[in-house]
Amino acid sequence: MSHALPLTETKAATGRETGLSPRDELDEMRTAFTAFREVNDERLSEIEARGSTDVLTAEKLERIDRQLDRQQRRLDDLALKAARPGRSAGETGRGSVGNAAGRxxxxxxxxxxxxxxxxxxxxxxxxxxxxxxxxxxxxxVPEETESGILRALTAISPIRAIAGIRQVSSSVFRKPFSTNGPQSGWVAETAARPQTDAPVLAELSFPTMELYAMPAATPSLLEDAAVDVDAWIAEEVEAAFAAQEGTAFVTGDGVNKPRGLLDYPRVAEAAWSWGNLGTVSTGTAGAFPASDAGDVLIDLVYALKSGYRQNGHFVMNRRTQAAVRKMKDADGNYLWQPPASVGAPATLMSFPLIEAEDMPDIAADSPAIAFGDFRRGYLVVDRTGVRILRDPYSAKPYVLFYTTKRVGGGVQDFDAIKLLTFSA
Structure with a gap:
């Protein structure tokens, strides 16, 4: 059977721009996934017939899998460009500001x-x-520049894109919560109302930590009136900030950085208690089960209460996504599906799938897949204000711009996120 690969694979392999519109990129991805399904079905037939896969079939499947990843990254890049604040032709590097003080x-x-x-x-x-x-x-920095940086961060920082976000003016955000909830009961219309127990309150603390980037500019760039310095600084720091944030929100230890979701204690879902993240095991160390592998994903989904499940997202890295991309349900339908529209994520079992490269690979006892309502489960705290210090001395003839923002983060609802661990 012949499986023609999408034309864009050749172009992407050489590093050239495809020149395709977002809609065409999405159509190319769907075409690639159709080829992926055909080759994977052939692989499964070979395993069933003779217990192994032909080398050429395996190589072809891996090649299409890489192509799907490349197309997803191109779609993500297009979404990022759309998230950046626009500049009209008449602004010539001055940016629009809505009031005299802002100007x-x-x-x-x-x-x-x-x-x-x-x-x-x-x-x-x-x-x-x-x-x-x-x-x-x-x-x-001007308010519109700060807003542009935060919008771009939301587009390219995986956890920030789905987490709850709170802006504060202090260095620490404290959030009280009830560990048992208020007491209540049913009574007759004229019956006495016995006094109820008061709720037990505790407090979660989210300190903000300093995150910095230090882009450099040449004097000629700064002297060029056509260059929008605000847009330049935003584009320079957003990728650096997003990379640091992405790692901290997943694996950060809370020391001079936010506390990541994988830094919290984990317990089996049957023994879950507040302060821990519940886990579901695959039953096989370092792998999915040999048969009915998708069942453990169903167990993970239904470990979450219905009130959280309706807003659930899967979070995993690219290599784990490649493994689940091959899975089918009992009716032979693929569990993974490409994005339904430009700017939308791929889906797994109809839930959005977020690719976070800082999630661990599949390995023994690894929590490689997270599922939950991250908007309620994980909180990102931004302290208002992005600050810049101009340094023309440390790296002559370049001018350095020491750019800082303060950000914190941590789990705020331990019942809203569950983890799949690859353990026996």
Whole structure:
């Protein structure tokens, strides 16, 4: 049987741009998945007939699998570009600001970035009683630049994209919660109302930690009036911030960084208690079960209460996704499906699948797959303000821009996220 690969595979392999529209990219991905299903069915038939897979079939399947990953990354890149704030042709690097104070701040910030002139910026931030007015600590970027950075981070930081987000003005966000809930009961219309027990309250604490990036610019770039310095700095720092955040939200230990979801204690779902993340085991160390592998995914889904399940997302890395992409249900339908539209994620068992490269690979006792309502389960805390310090001295002739933001994170509802562990 012949399986023609999509034309874009050849172009992607050479590193050239495909030039396809988002809709065409999505159609190419669907075509690739059709070829993937055909080759995988052939692989399964070979295993059933003679107990092994032909080498050429395995290589072909792996090649199409890589193509699907490349097309997903291209679709993600297109979604990221769409998430960045637009600039109209008439702005010529000045960016739109909705009020006079905003325009004045932006113009002063532009003078600081290009020439190091901070007098106007210092006066403006002193008037606003800003904690960022100290030249040794840097200056706050214009509000629209900060908003653009946060929008881009939401598009490219996997956990942030699905987590709950809270902006705060203090260094620590404290959230009270009830460990037993208020007491209640049924009574007759004229019956006495006995006093109920008060709820037991505890407190979750989410400290914000400093995250930094230090892009460098040449003097000629800063002197070029056609260059939008705000857009340049946003594009330079967003990828660096997103990479650091993505790792911290998954595996961070809470020391000078957010606490990641995998840093919390884990217990079997049958013994779950608050403060732990519940786990479902595959029953096989370091692998899915040899038969009915998709059943453990069903067990994982239904370990979550219905109130959380309706907003559930799968989270795993690319290599784990390659393994589940081959799975079928009892009727022979593939559990993994490509995105339904441009900007949408792929789905697994009809739930959105989020690819987070910091999730662990499939291995013995590894929690390689998470499922849950992350908006209720994991909280990202952003302290208002992105700060920049201009440094023209440390790396002459380049000008460094020490850019910082404060962010924290951690699990806020331990019942909203479950993990699949590859253990016996």
């Amino acid at each position: 004045e701040h932006k113009e002063a910030f532009d003078a600081y970035m290009r020439k190091g002139q901070d007098e106007r910026l210092r006066d403006l931030e002193r008037k606003a009683m800003s904690t960022g007015s100290d030249p040794d600590g840097g200056y706050l």
